[in-house]
């Protein structure tokens with residue numbers, strides 16, 4: 261067991277990763293200042309509220325705020341440790357967009373003092389942690405940074421990637437094993453001091469670039485395996501076979517574990533992170549590129565199948581159930597379900613497309629809100645009125661819909677829920 265962390269922590273970015281991390285620290289007695297550029301987020305957190313849905317997070321935030329352990333501000337403060345948990349999307353050419361990370365590093369630079377720890381939690385291409393050190397160093401030539409003062413660094417910079425599963429974040433943030441990659445071994449040890457405050461899983465120390473790459477390959481591994489399942493679903497459709505039955509039987513082999521197909525791959529991790537590897541080693545990433553293409557094609561395949569079915573009805577009503585990027589979360593980013601609905605609604609503007617998702621709270625996400633032939637309905641009504649029912653996300657609430665009458669309707673179940 262190493263030394264215990266002592267001091268204040270500033271968490272930059274109060275989203276799905278940053279806010280749970282802030283709560284995990286604050287509820288264990290650490291003073292945490294949450295920093296975000298979005299004033300609405302600051303307002304919500306300051307009042308003890310969570311601006312998105314994540315089980316068990318709300319009670320943690322309200323408790324930590326009430327105890328005065330968690331505060332929120334738009335101004336980056338002086339602190340003994342900084343955790344950067346800002347977005348790392350890709351640019352239109354699919355290169356990594358590190359502008360948020362750079363902005364965070366530049367916010368930290370004027371406030372940081374010798375002895376501080378800087379942790380990059382955002383999923384990043386190899387070399388980004390070193391860039392953080394350089395960006396801070398460029399604004400603070402008075403500080404000995406690890407990229408140019410190996411043994412005697414004054415600021416400890418490390419990458420500590422996050423591998424939580426939305427919907428289970430508050431459990432996994434504590435129980436998952438955690439990889440910590442310092443720019444030096446001392447940086448790793450200092451960062452580990454902080455995570456030992458709440459992490460119950462094993463803490464595995466390595467160097468920064470290895471930690472960056474290990475996080476990226478976790479998501480690339482998922483992407484390749486999902487692509488295999490998605491390709492199987494398209495093969496089986498062409499061969500008039502039930503893909504769920506084919507996979508179920510193949511998975512009885514003791515060393516085979518094929519994943520479930522779906523309407524594509526969504527969220528802002530799995531469809532994004534493989535591009536960071538492809539960008540870093542473009543000549544040797546044929547498989548990763550092919551997997552991305554298969555998964556990106558799947559929403560088009562689903563939409564085309566639905567559009568083809570709709571042609572046999574005179575005035576069809578198409579009901580699409582589920583819009584979030586995965587089941588039982590309110591995260592609609594990069595959702596293949598939204599893409600499917602957009603493709604159907606724009607290909608057949610004269611057709612009514614009913615959508616339903618229990619996690620829509622307020623406005624309809626994406627471009628769908630602007631499409632005049634798309635309407636939000638409760639699931640039971642949408643099914644009742646439909647000629648074609650398309651299940652896009654296996655929200656718990658939709659599972660019981662199989663008991664309603666599907667008679668005479670075309671049912672396209674992309675997740676195999678009603679089989």
Ligand SMILES: NC(=O)c1ccc[n+]([C@@H]2O[C@H](COP(=O)([O-])OP(=O)(O)OC[C@H]3O[C@@H](n4cnc5c(N)ncnc54)[C@H](O)[C@@H]3O)[C@@H](O)[C@H]2O)c1
Pocket residue numbers: 272273274275276277278295296297298301345346347348360363364367381382383384422423424425426528529
């Ligand atoms: N969501 C997940 O399940 C998950 C899992 C593992 C890793 N990650 C990675 O974690 C990182 C953050 O993801 P997220 O889902 O929490 O994103 P998010 O969009 O939910 O939250 C990011 C927050 O950062 C804020 N922000 C942007 N620029 C800022 C700045 N300069 N200073 C302070 N705040 C700033 C935004 O306003 C937003 O509130 C990404 O790199 C992502 O790939 C996410």
